[in-house]
Amino acid sequence: MPEIVWTEDMLVHIEKIDHQHQKLLSILNDLNEAMLQGKDKEMLSDIIAHLADYTFYHFMTEEKYFEEYEYPESDSHKFEHQYFAEEVTRFRNQFDQGRRDLSEDIILFLKGWVFNHVRKIDQKYSPFLNARGVT
Ligand SMILES: [Fe+2]
Ligand SMILES: [Fe+2]
Numbered sequence: 001m002p003e004i005v006w007t008e009d010m011l012v013h014i015e016k017i018d019h020q021h022q023k024l025l026s027i028l029n030d031l032n033e034a035m036l037q038g039k040d041k042e043m044l045s046d047i048i049a050h051l052a053d054y055t056f057y058h059f060m061t062e063e064k065y066f067e068e069y070e071y072p073e074s075d076s077h078k079f080e081h082q083y084f085a086e087e088v089t090r091f092r093n094q095f096d097q098g099r100r101d102l103s104e105d106i107i108l109f110l111k112g113w114v115f116n117h118v119r120k121i122d123q124k125y126s127p128f129l130n131a132r133g134v135t
Contacts (some may be wrong), residue, residue, distance in 0.1 A: 003029040004111050010118045012126040014065075014134050021118050027051045028114060032107050044102050048095055051110070052088045057117045059085060062122070071125055071134050081120055084113055 004025050011018055031047045043082035059081040066074035086111070 003032060004115055007119075009123075010115075012118075012122050016125070016131055017058075017061065020054075020061060021122075024051075024054060024114055027054055028107070028111050031102070032111075035102050035104075035107065044097055048092050048102070052092050053110060055088055062125070065129055065134060066125070069134070070127060071128055073124060077121060077125070084117070086094060087113075110124075118122060 006022055006025060010021060027047065027050055031044070031051060034044055034047055038101070063078055065071070066077065071077070091100065091106060095102060103130070125128070
């Protein structure tokens with residue numbers, strides 16, 4: 001599976017968040033690469049943990065902006081975050097308990113969700129926050 005390449009339409013024009021999105025993609029690409037190289041379970045588990053932690057940290061960053069600037073679509077956006085956070089946590093637990101393997105399907109799901117979320121849902125707060133001086 002090819003790596004996800006950063007594209008201009010992923011930019012939200014908020015420096016801190018654009019940096020976090022790039023970092024998220026790079027962790028996903030690391031996970032993909034590690035799977036392709038047949039790295040051991042411990043190594044994969046570390047990357048999955050890193051992905052989960054970084055994802056939560058990133059969602060918190062966005063949600064703090066929503067609260068601070070009273071973003072009107074905050075609830076539905078947070079609902080999307082909640083869904084993904086639960087999926088990632090469930091997968092992480094199952095993987096660590098040896099009940100599930102890392103597969104191409106899971107990587108596709110993780111990448112697909114992040115890619116679509118950033119390009120469609122995150123794009124919606126971009127003009128709202130930019131107009132309030134968050135850049
Ligand atoms: Fe985001
Ligand atoms: Fe988001």
